[in-house]
Amino acid sequence: MNIIDIDFEKGIVRSDYKVWEIVSNNNNQYLLLQREENGRFHAAEAEVRRKQMFEVKEIAYRGPNGETFVFDPDSGILKI
Amino acid sequence: MNSPSSPQWKRSLRKFLAGVVVALACFFLYSPGGFWGNAEHFPTPVHAGFFNDDLELFEEVLTLVSERYVYAPDYKKIFSSSIEEMLSTAGLENLIFENTGSEQAIIKGAHKVSYHLDANRSHDLRAFKEVYYFLANEFKGSLNKKELEIAGVTGMMKGLDPFSQYLDKDLFKKSMRDTEGRYGGLGMVITLKDLQLTVVRTMKNSPAHRARILPDDVITRIDGRATKGLQIDELASLLRGLPRTRVTLTLFRPGTGEEKTYTLTRQIVAVETVSYKPLGRTGYIKITSFSKQTNKQLKRALREGLLDGVKSFILDLRDNPGGLLDQSVQVASHFLMRGQLVVYTQGRGKDDRREYKAIYRKNFNRYPVIVLVNQHSASAAEIVAGALRDSGRALIVGEKSYGKGTVQTIFRVRDGSGLRLTTSKYYTPSGIDITRKKIVPEIRIVDDVLHQTGDSFLAEVDSPHKLFYETSISLKKSDVEKFLRERGETVDRENDPTVLFARMILQDSTHANKSYALAKARELAANILY
Numbered sequence: 302m303n304i305i306d307i308d309f310e311k312g313i314v315r316s317d318y319k320v321w322e323i324v325s326n327n328n329n330q331y332l333l334l335q336r337e338e339n340g341r342f343h344a345a346e347a348e349v350r351r352k353q354m355f356e357v358k359e360i361a362y363r364g365p366n367g368e369t370f371v372f373d374p375d376s377g378i379l380k381i
Numbered sequence: 382m383n384s385p386s387s388p389q390w391k392r393s394l395r396k397f398l399a400g401v402v403v404a405l406a407c408f409f410l411y412s413p414g415g416f417w418g419n420a421e422h423f424p425t426p427v428h429a430g431f432f433n434d435d436l437e438l439f440e441e442v443l444t445l446v447s448e449r450y451v452y453a454p455d456y457k458k459i460f461s462s463s464i465e466e467m468l469s470t471a472g473l474e475n476l477i478f479e480n481t482g483s484e485q486a487i488i489k490g491a492h493k494v495s496y497h498l499d500a501n502r503s504h505d506l507r508a509f510k511e512v513y514y515f516l517a518n519e520f521k522g523s524l525n526k527k528e529l530e531i532a533g534v535t536g537m538m539k540g541l542d543p544f545s546q547y548l549d550k551d552l553f554k555k556s557m558r559d560t561e562g563r564y565g566g567l568g569m570v571i572t573l574k575d576l577q578l579t580v581v582r583t584m585k586n587s588p589a590h591r592a593r594i595l596p597d598d599v600i601t602r603i604d605g606r607a608t609k610g611l612q613i614d615e616l617a618s619l620l621r622g623l624p625r626t627r628v629t630l631t632l633f634r635p636g637t638g639e640e641k642t643y644t645l646t647r648q649i650v651a652v653e654t655v656s657y658k659p660l661g662r663t664g665y666i667k668i669t670s671f672s673k674q675t676n677k678q679l680k681r682a683l684r685e686g687l688l689d690g691v692k693s694f695i696l697d698l699r700d701n702p703g704g705l706l707d708q709s710v711q712v713a714s715h716f717l718m719r720g721q722l723v724v725y726t727q728g729r730g731k732d733d734r735r736e737y738k739a740i741y742r743k744n745f746n747r748y749p750v751i752v753l754v755n756q757h758s759a760s761a762a763e764i765v766a767g768a769l770r771d772s773g774r775a776l777i778v779g780e781k782s783y784g785k786g787t788v789q790t791i792f793r794v795r796d797g798s799g800l801r802l803t804t805s806k807y808y809t810p811s812g813i814d815i816t817r818k819k820i821v822p823e824i825r826i827v828d829d830v831l832h833q834t835g836d837s838f839l840a841e842v843d844s845p846h847k848l849f850y851e852t853s854i855s856l857k858k859s860d861v862e863k864f865l866r867e868r869g870e871t872v873d874r875e876n877d878p879t880v881l882f883a884r885m886i887l888q889d890s891t892h893a894n895k896s897y898a899l900a901k902a903r904e905l906a907a908n909i910l911y
Contacts, residue, residue, distance in 0.1 A: 302791050317705065318735065339733070346793070355799065356791065358445070
């Protein structure tokens with residue numbers, strides 16, 4: 302999926318069809334994103350240089366300091 | 382000592398189980414591997430190895446399809462397609478099938494498995510598993526379980542729609558291809574014509590343009606490799622590569638019969654998606670696709686039109702396969718009132734709807750417009766055509782469009798492969814499902830030279846919109862061409878009959894309303910329908 306726009310200050314990423322919140326940013330290169338729709342969360346990972354993203358059920362992204370995250374559709378992304 | 386029923390014992394047990402769960406979670410989360418080629422940031426979780434992971438991928442994909450597919454899935458169809466794909470992977474020649482109507486059986490030698498599908502997810506999953514394990518046992522040694530499972534997943538996606546697709550790890554990487562210009566090219570539009578790799582056109586100042594490669598040149602070899610028999614995707618990937626790398630092409634020029642070899646250096650080519658030329662008082666704008674630069678290029682074309690003093694526009698979206706949605710919304714915005722609906726997407730849920738509206742206050746909504754479409758106009762091109770048609774602003778001329786009004790979401794699944802799944806659909810402002818109905822022009826010009834008849838035209842459409850379709854006029858391209866020649870027009874490659882006819886409709890038109898253009902078109906058509 303294409304990333305149309307990234308607003309690092311507001312912490313927002315706009316893809317073709319949706320707006321995502323940046324949950325974690327690794328050096329402006331890799332992003333962990335989520336959005337809420339009808340009370341359910343969706344998670345996605347993005348690579349900024351390629352301007353591409355994809356949805357995930359299991360997070361493989363690592364934060365800038367090696368932080369790990371888990372995703373639950375009811376509560377969203379949680380940092381471990 | 383606590384007894385097993387005491388509260389302390391239960392608390393200890395709960396703590397122990399919670400500890401096990403956390404330990405297992407950590408084990409999975411810190412597993413090595415990596416999809417992006419950067420294990421540090423996006424490592425792929427791997428399996429510990431002490432659980433049976435049979436059909437883990439299949440069930441993960443099934444859950445995604447159940448939750449997110451644009452329609453409530455037809456499980457019978459999905460599982461049937463999955464089983465068919467597994468059977469074809471295993472080798473149909475080794476198997477015998479029995480179909481008793483309510484039950485199917487697969488026989489290999491003395492062994493047999495019977496199953497039936499009844500459109501219930503858990504029931505059909507059980508039936509699917511029986512077939513899977515039967516085939517896995519029967520083809521042990523020649524076919525591994527993973528291959529069989531992937532065949533099942535591939536079949537599942539085939540059972541959905543033509544745009545939903547399972548992407549193995551390689552395909553997934555390709556689908557995430559760099560869009561920021563890391564890849565260079567030669568600046569040619571190519572096609573397979575009579576199974577030959579043929580140049581359609583070259584882009585200004587590109588390596589191909591500078592080397593004076595011409596339209597209709599046939600590329601016979603790329604870096605010494607014969608192009609015959611290769612698919613267009615393979616050929617395109619041979620031409621594409623890192624900037625500043627070289628590629629050697631052998632070209633045959635049919636006009637002169639000569640063959641030449643060129644060595645070109647790839648460069649990042651800014652693809653021009655918009656071209657403009659004045660046709661008298663009408664500005665002709667062709668949009669070949671919707672890339673990140675399209676709206677910027679269109680603005681430039683519209684400014685040129687203003688400088689030329691044009692009074693109307695032809696927006697040619699023929700052979701436009703689509704592209705970025707936001708660009709199509711911006712393109713349509715130039716010809717609509719600000720805030721007017723361009724398109725909306727609707728997912729499976731009622732609330733899963735998103736509207737996209739026109740954004741420009743100062744625009745060209747007072748200029749008469751004709752939009753040209755054909756059977757290769759798809760997706761974003763259909764959005765623009767649908768929005769301008771429904772608003773009553775533009776007349777649509779040409780052929781019925783392709784009908785690709787679906788949105789695909791890309792998912793990464795656990796093993797690093799991916800899924801392209803249709804999750805919602807586009808609708809024109811008046812609620813027409815683009816995939817089902819396509820964009821039907823009010824003036825239909827049927828290419829009778831290529832034997833495309835429009836006879837089934839009215840029969841295809843449903844009654845709620847029939848009145849609209851009945852207002853369409855169907856004309857034969859050869860008749861239009863004859864009519865134009867009689868009027869002294871020069872019909873050639875640059876000025877095809879559809880463009881010239883559109884220009885004739887717009888001649889002296891000052892009303893930015895399609896009913897005026899339609900009335901003029903009817904008047905002209907009366908002279909064509911002999």
